Amino acid sequence: MLTYSFADLGSDSLYGHLYKCIRNDILQGVLAPGTQLPSKRAFAKNLGVSTITVENAYQQLLAEGYLYSLPRKGYFVAAISGEPAAAASEQPVPPPAAPEREEYFADFVTNSTNHANFPFSVWARLMRETISAKSEQLLVNPPPGGIRELREAIADYLFQFRGIAVAPEQIIIGAGTEYLYGLLIQLLGRDKIFAVEDPGYRKISQIYASCDAACRFLPLDAEGVEMAALESSGAQILHTSPAHHFPTGIVTPISRRYELLGWAARREERYIIEDDYDCEFRLLGRPIPALQSIDRSEKVIYINTFSKSLASTIRISYLVLPPRLLARFYQQLGFYSCTVSNFEQYTLAAFISQGCFEKHVNRMRTFYHRQRDILLAAIQKSPLASAVEITEEDAGLHFLMKINTQLPDEELMQRARRAGVRISFLSQYYHQPQQGAEHIAVINYSGVERSRIEEAIARLSRCLQL
């Protein structure tokens, strides 16, 4: 009769060990297909274990298909076809190479925020309060658009601070704008042609491409998207940031805004996606009103994020859908679960409705204002001063710095990189290479440590040989 040793049992249960021994013999061909196994009682006696142990091992092998049973006859080894038999590997596989990340002394490209600026204690308190006050609601599946409290808090905030009057039902919460772009492609249809700004955020067109949606690149003039290019592009959907274009800093004036709305109103299937990613951080004057707030034809889909205003590692963004798209959303995409956990939705709702968000944004605007002034002063004091021209410094968290040089942008970037400073150039954000866009650095200062600004500028001066 079959015999196995229970000597080196390790952490296994008796039945687990027996199961593995028999499975191994089946996989190795020691027990051929069709072989009858001993009766439970006889086998148990032979092995010196209980009948239950054998019963459990047989049941498991039966469930996994290594054995089959015939009524009143007993258990037999199954025929295992397919691949050459192989037991589960007990060795971890060698780790495949993952792309390396570079460390910089100063990073003028990243969108990440400094940990000193995050309101940890308030956030921790609200999280604690949420867990103790909302334990029941925390485990109730929210509607596909997100929890009611958060959508109400956002609607209220948009009305108070952005002049956008919407009902909470129009707001759809999602785990980051990148996720929401994908959702919009599904909502509006992959057969549509999407148009993006050139230059622009590369990720937007990457996502359209990755989702196999046709994408056109529209040139800009001083007021934003060129109307003639938009008209002739054949696009039905325009993705734009009229309040503050990245990276040029263009603010689309009111006349062009009406032209854009007029374009959208002329065809049933046309929509504008208004990407209002950094509206909170205009340093001069009032925020630029949203295109959404003057849209009378329900043609604007507004999108914004807390990743920019709160922390890039908190993944909460939202759409504001015009009423006419809302029914379509529930009908077509209502089966999707909301992608943000209830814990963070309730915490953020409290953070906004208790006024902490407004306070935080005001504090950050002051911080960024000061950050920019220190950076500009550092440039002013450095050898860079005479060789650069700064523009668009009031609009948001970056400005443009035109460098008087003959060196190609790629060379400038590599030199800065070797000096530990990460910068990007306007030319990199173009899909269609553009004359006159060279030597213009895009300086994003939101993530740079203040104590390093002076040294970073000194390094830039040196490596650019100015």
Added chain:
Amino acid sequence: MLTYSFADLGSDSLYGHLYKCIRNDILQGVLAPGTQLPSKRAFAKNLGVSTITVENAYQQLLAEGYLYSLPRKGYFVAAISGEPAAAASEQPVPPPAAPEREEYFADFVTNSTNHANFPFSVWARLMRETISAKSEQLLVNPPPGGIRELREAIADYLFQFRGIAVAPEQIIIGAGTEYLYGLLIQLLGRDKIFAVEDPGYRKISQIYASCDAACRFLPLDAEGVEMAALESSGAQILHTSPAHHFPTGIVTPISRRYELLGWAARREERYIIEDDYDCEFRLLGRPIPALQSIDRSEKVIYINTFSKSLASTIRISYLVLPPRLLARFYQQLGFYSCTVSNFEQYTLAAFISQGCFEKHVNRMRTFYHRQRDILLAAIQKSPLASAVEITEEDAGLHFLMKINTQLPDEELMQRARRAGVRISFLSQYYHQPQQGAEHIAVINYSGVERSRIEEAIARLSRCLQL
């Protein structure tokens, strides 16, 4: 000269009020295009405000395009073409109708978990510890696959409890399996044909359809996916749950598993998505080993979620990619940000690595075991006992209940609904209607309150007229 009253200033700043007055006059046509505005100094004197106030109002109107300036001449009203002028609405729009949700006395369909079972105090403590110990890392953008600690904790857990040996680099974290399905479509290509199980989770095929990926429905035999149907479907990608199929409860035996692996190995572009959604909750014996653990050809993409094992409202799921797909992932999709916030990733990492997850799963398995026994006992005691046959009660969080009746499933469901009890039927999960699948209720008991089980069964007995 232009004159405005500052009497009803409200919460506005002086310049904000002035800006609104001028903007309004421009939009109403009171100030015609080309009109020159007063000089800042004269206007300030006339209004009794400082020059700075006028300057700020002009700058804002300039930035938004209501004015244009000519050097050494002054400020002029811009021509605003396009739509008929309209100021931002100050009235919230009427809320569009959102789909209503029904409340049930007992819900045998939902996947949501009972709040009494969530380890709130442990989770709150780990969250607090995370916030105080990791404040710096919390704001550092993670790699696209997620933070290292969580991927290590999951790799370790998979090795210990699931016999899956993988490197942390192979693990990709995402905000729910639904999101990850969409990511896989992008990774594998929308030109591929995806095959799903029929019957099956409707959401899976809905997501393929919503992403415009071709989808075939494969019939099942007693061992799972029918091989002949798979071969003739033309599919390259098979989406399957071999450890515990929903809703039939089928466990795919080892021989069929090798056949599936053999099918995948025969063509370069073929892959199997192994959806292991509830592997933790097999109530009898050991967990069924994953297909991934016997895959020698790097053909299995493993996917699992914490939404089932922890709470449906915590949106954290993960993929395990075979090494050969990893380079493709980083190259094609490496631009995507991870969709789960760092706060929850670090908290979950601590929860797993400190052994709390294992403890929680064990506790829940015991809870569900007991829940099932109470439910089966309630059925046994009720008039239902003589009219139903229970199967697949050991495999996971649901079982099948065949009802001896002539009433159509739709009628059974409506009667239960009117009695406050939500149940679903096997027939609803079929894409191709199937003979012999009628009168079989799928009873998911994970979310039903224990104190209501007896009453729910009594109601079911009554409304089914048994």
